[in-house]
Amino acid sequence: MSVLDPPGSPSSLGITVQSDRLAHFVGPSGDYWRLLIRGNALVAVTLGIYRFWLSTDMRRFLWSNTVIGGESLEYTGRGIELFLGFLIAIAVLLPLYIVFAVIPFLIPGLAERNASGSMLIIVLAFLGQFAIYRARRYRLTRTVFRGVRLHQSGSAWAYAFRSSGWWILIFWTLGLVYPWAEASLERYKMRHTFYGDLPGHFTATGGRLFVRGIVLWLIVVGPMLAALFVAPFFDWSALDAALSKRDIGAGHSKMAGVGVLAGAAVIWAVLAALALYPAFQAMATRWWLSGVRFGDIALTSSLRTGQIYGIWLRFLLGVLVFAIAAALILALVPISWNQLAKGAHLSSGLQLVAAGFALVAYLVIVLAYSTIYQVIVKLSLWRVAVESLEISNFHMVELVKAEGQQSSPFGEGLADALNVGSF
């Protein structure tokens, strides 16, 4: 089978646009479970150092099992590169941390206002955006398809400025500008992304995401806005008087209702956000994938919302099963927790053993949850997203010329050190 002549090729039909279900994910979940369980055990034993090799393995699995037009992607990154990137990032961040730690003691009066700490958080948030862009460059230049690698130009500083600006706006508009922020940032990323000499771009618009997302936003935030809106019409001094007298009698029942209403609005927002998150995720993923272009090659995604709900329900089930299993095992532990908490009859040595055990148990539980999440949620999302793709003009890949060089893993290291890393 050759991708040169898929069904309905341009020559036979005389049209230039063609599309087909060309993308498949062929990785068995069982292999991914094994990979993650083994990898996370090693992460625990090496106190985290193995994580660079684990994430390399995860990417290798995801990439090499993603088959597009009969050819699989290839991830050429190595664990040792990520480790070195992390060490470089530490070398950069360490002086920064030290400077910010020492400044308050050198300038009198600064320590009381804790300005140095807030400054550091702002600087780190900015660096985090920088790291996200550089890490993306690393991953792209380690992605090879049909003997040609992807690469990324553009400036990580420019991206960090854009992204930080947008996040401030998102915060002040309660998320209303999020669609335009996403579209703008994605345009910047894709405009600087290349597959060989084939330039990428991003065609989805913020307006479209907004139109689709506004209903969800209104359901989540609406009641809170309504509560804010009606607030001025209430007699607040009467409410205050009522509350201070601790006498919420018949005359003040309306005032007490405001508090109840506000609380209910917040609880509603949290519950609605949780319940609607999969719908949002499906919508945003579909919107994003359908905007991706490389030259004339265009993606369309037909990801269904029900699929994403299915994934999250399976995750809840997985967590439930694990929680029951963990509770059963912990119930068999010889030292009862109650006794441990009192600590009265235990020697120092035994307490150390018990504390060590608790720590190990905690680590096992947390890593197990992470494994369940990675396999059930992340892997399934990847699978359904890939399978949902339709690709037009795929035959253009035949003409792509190789270009681009491997980039340094510094961005990945920084992202890891700042905790903004992803795949």
Add this chain to the structure above:
Amino acid sequence: MSASGAGIFFDGLTGARREVAIDLGPVALRILSAQGTALAEWPYPEIERLSAPAGTLRLGRKGSAVLARLEILDPVLTAHIGDHASGVDFGAVSERNERVRVIAWSLAAVASLVLVGVFGVPLLAARATPFIPLVLERRLGEAFDAQMRSILDRDHVGSRFACGTAEGEAAGNAAFVKLLHRLERGADLPLPLRAIVVRRSEANAMALPGGRIFVFRGLIAKAETPDELAGVMAHEIGHVSHRDGTRAALESAGLSLLFGMLLGDFTGGGAVVVATRMVLQSAYSREVEAAADGYGVTLMSRIGGDPRALGAILARIGGATEPAMKILLDHPETAARVAAINAMAGSSGGQPLLDGAEWAAVKRICSGN
């Protein structure tokens, strides 16, 4: 024996896909086009296996800037390549060796990290402390002072958090300052003491860097004699003299660096780091507390107070302030501590450090509340 078969070839220059014939020669693998022209020749030792889905053998050239790829789906041919090319790293042996090395070195690093944490950090902090200029220690003290006040001042009384300034507290404050000066004269410190009584009901006291001491009103309530209060203050002055606050700050920074930064944060790692730090820091400070007890006893003897008074008040309040977990105990266990104090102190005696009226005034130092 020469074997051949079919494969798919990408030359690494364009994305074009070519169906090719593969010929396994004696020293190299040859890639031929459908027409039979040679496209490439790869010596076996330069070939490496790359990641691919199950059932596909993907080969490339080691260290080559051109990402030429050869894919073979035929299991028979795959087996033949295995027979022929002993140089091809099929089982990803070099990769596995790298990982075994990583795991071994990581375990060694973890062991050395723990050793550095247990022995290196306190040693280093103790050595470095004398080199911290007093000016810096005083700044550190200012920062700690503000931070501790905001933590301890639970009722947000602000400037009234310190006792002794309100109406009716002046006499108590005068007596407290008298006691403090007597201790300070005997102590011979490199920097002036700044001790205050604060509105906290626990029986406790603490020394911060830069000669700052907080005495909780709860301690004064529990003290039965002026010498018991003085004993605890002498213990805290021991911390000031030994510059323990600065040393603890250095230790804390060192441990944060060691366990927070170098290990980075993997899932669940944060809690491990915090727990390790807590246990290690409690362990360091147990020795420091014993040293401060020793200083306190000596100071009390020098100024003519009762050196056993510290032990007496500790025995009275000790049990209540001990945490449940002994490994988190930052002071030595009370009974052992009192015994050590009494052994050092020898006989008790001497005049009380404050007279009856003064002591009664100190007892009322927070009465303006």
